[in-house]
Amino acid sequence: MPELPEVEVVRAGLAQHVVGATITSVEVLHPRPVRRDPRGPAGFAAALTGRRIEGARRRGKYLWLPLDNGDALLGHLGMSGQLLVQPPGAEPERHLRIRLALEGAAEGRELRFVDQRMFGGLSVSAGGAELPPEISHIARDPLDEEFDDDAFVAKVRRRSSGIKRQLLDQALISGVGNIYADEALWRARLHGERPGERLTAAQVRDLLGHARGVMTEALGQGGTSFDALYVNVNGESGYFDRALHAYGREGEPCDRCGAPVRRVAFMNRSSYFCPVCQPVPRRRRTPLAGLSRTPPPD
Numbered sequence: 001m002p003e004l005p006e007v008e009v010v011r012a013g014l015a016q017h018v019v020g021a022t023i024t025s026v027e028v029l030h031p032r033p034v035r036r037d038p039r040g041p042a043g044f045a046a047a048l049t050g051r052r053i054e055g056a057r058r059r060g061k062y063l064w065l066p067l068d069n070g071d072a073l074l075g076h077l078g079m080s081g082q083l084l085v086q087p088p089g090a091e092p093e094r095h096l097r098i099r100l101a102l103e104g105a106a107e108g109r110e111l112r113f114v115d116q117r118m119f120g121g122l123s124v125s126a127g128g129a130e131l132p133p134e135i136s137h138i139a140r141d142p143l144d145e146e147f148d149d150d151a152f153v154a155k156v157r158r159r160s161s162g163i164k165r166q167l168l169d170q171a172l173i174s175g176v177g178n179i180y181a182d183e184a185l186w187r188a189r190l191h192g193e194r195p196g197e198r199l200t201a202a203q204v205r206d207l208l209g210h211a212r213g214v215m216t217e218a219l220g221q222g223g224t225s226f227d228a229l230y231v232n233v234n235g236e237s238g239y240f241d242r243a244l245h246a247y248g249r250e251g252e253p254c255d256r257c258g259a260p261v262r263r264v265a266f267m268n269r270s271s272y273f274c275p276v277c278q279p280v281p282r283r284r285r286t287p288l289a290g291l292s293r294t295p296p297p298d
């Protein structure tokens with residue numbers, strides 16, 4: 001599944017190859033990827049045809065292309081989606097779903113949405129050029145210049161839920177994803193079940209710095225590629241996976257202490273951690289035990 005650095009690589013590719021181009025025709029080969037568009041496949045195509053692409057932007061794992069009429073083409077890659085820029089004569093991909101013919105800056109090219117599993121999709125966001133209303137509830141990501149570190153630290157420390165769950169909460173911080181969460185936690189030596197309210201501000205700040213570091217490194221290397229289906233806008237796979245310390249390394253020695261990395265089930269997925277560097281938090285006191293303590297004087 002593409003994570004934020006991969007999506008950012010795609011965004012940068014789109015900025016380079018399609019901004020300034022005009023969409024001359026749209027072909028929807030399967031209705032499912034445009035299911036979020038209330039206009040339906042024909043309306044989706046009509047709303048895009050003749051529009052000029054003004055930019056390529058991102059919020060978390062959502063991408064959008066602002067259009068010259070104030071609308072936007074909004075996209076999410078889901079589990080297996082790809083946005084490819086291809087010459088129009090190129091052989092159709094096996095899972096090609098949507099094809100946009102472009103003219104202008106990217107003369108004689110096509111923007112193609114390819115998606116085997118079709119959890120992703122495209123839609124036209126009315127008035128969404130600046131920020132599509134469909135995604136305005138999604139928090140900024142830590143690579144965003146306007147991300148508010150202090151507000152993040154304060155919010156995390158007010159919540160009792162585990163720190164990994166919080167890292168994956170898109171309303172709090174977007175784009176971190178399972179792989180980068182595990183890596184950042186490994187670097188910060190924190191177990192993902194540690195409750196936010198029991199971390200110090202310095203620990204949360206340190207973890208945020210590691211999340212940013214992991215993601216920045218992945219970005220520099222073209223992203224992680226665990227899913228063979230994922231390729232970036234030009235069809236190149238990322239290769240950050242060689243640099244991972246925790247994710248996908250069950251049973252292998254921790255790069256820091258040598259203890260075997262453990263895997264546990266987590267929200268229908270997996271969490272990987274070093275049981276020595278990232279000790280499982282002790283259980284909270286039971287309410288009964290709490291009651292037996294003498295309350296402090298006011």
Ligand SMILES: [Zn+2]
Binds near residue numbers: 259278
């Ligand atoms: Zn370790």
